[in-house]
Amino acid sequence: MSLSCHxxxxxxxxxxxxxxxxxxxxxxAKQAAVRALLDPVAGGVEWLPPVASAESGFxxxxxxxxxxxxxxxxxxxxxxxxxQAALAGLAGIDxxxxxxxxxxxxxxxxxxAAFIARxxxxxxxxxxxxxxxxxxIVTESPDSELMVxxxxxxxxxxxxxxxxxxWLLEALPAAAVVSLNLQPAHKAVLEGEREIVLHGSTLTMxxxxxxxxxxPQGFFQTNTGVAAALYAQATEWVEDVAPGRVLxxxxxxxxxxxxxxxxxxxxxxxxxxxSEDAVAAARxxxxxxxxxxxxxxxxxxxxxxxxxxxxxxxxVNPPRRGIGPLAAALEASPVRDVVYxxxxxxxxxxxxxxxxxxxxxxxxxxxxxxxxxxxxVVTHLTRx
Numbered sequence: 347m348s349l350s351c352h353x354x355x356x357x358x359x360x361x362x363x364x365x366x367x368x369x370x371x372x373x374x375a376k377q378a379a380v381r382a383l384l385d386p387v388a389g390g391v392e393w394l395p396p397v398a399s400a401e402s403g404f405x406x407x408x409x410x411x412x413x414x415x416x417x418x419x420x421x422x423x424x425x426x427x428x429x430q431a432a433l434a435g436l437a438g439i440d441x442x443x444x445x446x447x448x449x450x451x452x453x454x455x456x457x458x459a460a461f462i463a464r465x466x467x468x469x470x471x472x473x474x475x476x477x478x479x480x481x482x483i484v485t486e487s488p489d490s491e492l493m494v495x496x497x498x499x500x501x502x503x504x505x506x507x508x509x510x511x512x513w514l515l516e517a518l519p520a521a522a523v524v525s526l527n528l529q530p531a532h533k534a535v536l537e538g539e540r541e542i543v544l545h546g547s548t549l550t551m552x553x554x555x556x557x558x559x560x561x562p563q564g565f566f567q568t569n570t571g572v573a574a575a576l577y578a579q580a581t582e583w584v585e586d587v588a589p590g591r592v593l594x595x596x597x598x599x600x601x602x603x604x605x606x607x608x609x610x611x612x613x614x615x616x617x618x619x620x621s622e623d624a625v626a627a628a629r630x631x632x633x634x635x636x637x638x639x640x641x642x643x644x645x646x647x648x649x650x651x652x653x654x655x656x657x658x659x660x661x662v663n664p665p666r667r668g669i670g671p672l673a674a675a676l677e678a679s680p681v682r683d684v685v686y687x688x689x690x691x692x693x694x695x696x697x698x699x700x701x702x703x704x705x706x707x708x709x710x711x712x713x714x715x716x717x718x719x720x721x722x723v724v725t726h727l728t729r730x
Contacts (some may be wrong), residue, residue, distance in 0.1 A: 349362075349369075349445060349717065350445075351445055353441060358439045359422075359441060360426070361718070362717035362718060363717070363718060363719070364717045364718060369716065372713075372716065373713055376713065376719070376721045377396050377711055380709075380711050380723050381393065383692065383694075383695045384694065384706070384723075386695075387695055387698045387699045388695075388698055388709070390707075391706040391709050393710070394708060394710040395710075396711040396713060397572060397575045397710065397713060398713055399569055399571065399572050399714070399716045400571060400716075401717075403445070403446070403447070403448055403449055404446065404569050404570070404571060404572070404716065405444075405446040405447050405568050405569065406451075406485055406487070406551075406569070407451075407483070407485045407566075408444070408447050408482075408484045408485075409481060409536060410422055410423075410441070410442075410455075410481060410484070411424050411480070411481055412467075412469040412470070412480060412482055414438065414469055415468070415469065416462060416467055416468045416469070416479075417463050419459050419467075419479075420438040420439070420469075421440060421458070421482060422439045422441030422444075423438060423439050423441060424437065424438055424439075424472075425437060425438055425439055437471070442455035442456065443455075446716075448486045448570075450490050450492060450520060451485075451486050454494070454521075457514070457517045457518045458484070458494065458518075460517070461513070461514045461518075462482075464510050465503065465506045465509070465510045466503075466506060467496070467506070467507070472532075475532055477499070478498050478500060478502055479497070479498060479499075480497045480498065480529060481496075481497035481536060482494070482495070482496055482497070483495040483527075483537070485549060485566070486520075487549050487560075488551065488553065488570055489550060491522040492518065492520045492522060492549075493521075493523040493524075493546075493549040493560065494514075494523070495525050495526070495527055495537075495541075495562055496525075496526050496527070497527045497528075497529050497537050498526055498527065498528055499528075499529065499530055500530060501528065504542065507526065511545065515545060522545075522546045522549055523543070523545060523546035523547065523548065523562065524545040524546065525541050525542060525543045525562040526541070526542040527541050527542075527562070528541075528542070537563070541562050547561070548627060551599075553573060553574045553601070554574050554577055554578060556604050556605065556631060556635065557631055557634060558599050558600065558604070558627070559599060559631055560599060560627065561626075563621075564598070564623055565599075566598070566599065567601075569715070572712050572713060572714045572722070573601070575712060576687060576712050576714075576724060577601050577602060579712075579724055580605065580606075580687065580724055581602075581605040583685055583708070584609060584613070584659060584661075585609050585610060585611055587682075587683050588611040588613075589611070589613050589657075589659035589682075589683065590613055590614065590658055591613060591614050591615075591616075591658050592607075592614070592659050592660075592661065593615075593616050593650075593653055593657035593659075593660045593661070594606070594616070594617040594618065594660075594661040594663075595618050595647035595661065595662050595664075596618070596619065596647045596662060596663045596664050596665075597617030597618060597624075597628060597642065597661075598621075598624050598628075598663070599627045600617050600624075600627070600640070600642060602661045602663060602685070603616075603628065603640055604635070604637060604640060606661070607632070607637045607640035612639060613639065613658075613659075615639060615640045616640075616641055616642075616653065616656075616657075617641070617642040618642075618644075618650055618653070619642065620644065620645065621644070622644050625642045625643065625644045628640075628642040629641075629642050647662070647664070647669075648669070648670060648671055648672050650672075651672075651675040651679075654675060654679035654680075655679060659681070659683040659684070660676065660681050660685075661684075661685045661687070662684065662687070663686075665689075666689055666690040667693055668688070668693030668694060668697045669697050673700035673701050674700055676701055676704060677701045677702070677703055677704065681729070682729050683726065683728050684704055684726075684727040685724065685725070685726055685727075686698075686727060687724045687725075688722065689720065691723055698725075698727075703730060704727040704730075705727060706725045706726065706727050707726055708726045709723060709724065709725040709726070710723065710724055712724065
């Protein structure tokens with residue numbers, strides 16, 4: 347076994363389905379799987395060696411379901427139906443010591459459990475639909491600072507949380523951001539639309555010398571080390587092409603765009619992202635770094651057809667569903683090069699088939715999610 351986990355051994359958590367497989371074999375199997383999916387539509391592509399992850403302590407974000415009681419909270423996952431825990435009447439499995447999480451997150455869990463008791467935050471019960479606290483979400487930055495978010499059913503406990511917040515900040519000095527998210531719906535949705543920020547504003551995710559700013563509802567890759575390698579690889583390919591104009595669609599907080607703008611070729615870079623908060627964060631980094639050639643706008647990446655003729659190279663980093671109709675727009679555009687970062691090789695293969703004039707020339711698998719069947723793959727396409 348590549349990583350020892352007493353939760354897995356006891357059958358309490360099966361999230362890391364590949365744990366019994368030695369890590370080198372996991373990586374080889376993922377490489378074989380992605381090649382089997384992509385080679386039929388991307389024949390002749392140069393496959394670079396895969397990027398391995400640390401086997402433990404790599405996950406910078408913990409999304410913990412809260413069960414139990416306010417005095418004895420359980421932070422982890424719901425007990426799987428039919429499991430020994432469920433049959434014993436337990437709603438959840440405590441995973442405070444999960445070996446995937448960064449050490450700072452693991453250390454914070456005991457403090458957060460104590461805070462839940464101090465503020466009398468009753469965990470939400472799915473069966474009775476009573477209680478308030480649904481999830482605790484914790485993110486750790488490369489600088490060992492934390493963002494802590496409490497997902498609540500309603501505003502009922504907000505006053506108590508505010509009252510005891512000074513205690514939390516003293517007990518957990520690494521907490522740079524503390525916020526409350528309101529998720530009133532009784533359904534399997536992690537968080538709601540409304541966020542109440544109690545302390546701080548953004549968490550700085552410093553990668554490859556760039557201070558990327560993450561707001562509470564923002565997206566960031568969960569494996570910091572592999573994310574740094576992903577941005578570095580994409581930047582190397584952009585530098586090889588030396589485009590004058592780069593368009594980064596689904597740019598998030600600007601990881602790809604800002605790396606490209608900082609490169610030696612100094613292209614003019616435009617980032618498009620639907621989240622206003624993410625756009626504001628990207629603009630902040632550009633200003634701090636003096637990257638005057640980088641600009642960011644809020645918009646739906648799938649409707650940016652009119653911008654494609656203005657770019658020499660396009661970067662896309664879509665959600666799991668892929669780029670959809672944007673593939674046909676790219677195929678019909680004059681864009682010469684595309685760097686496509688994907689977390690779902692199935693949708694990537696479908697999108698590549700819709701862009702036959704943009705042929706993959708090199709690709710690399712990055713193991714963003716060890717011990718599972720998931721991975722990231724980045725591909726460089728050029729027009730033929």
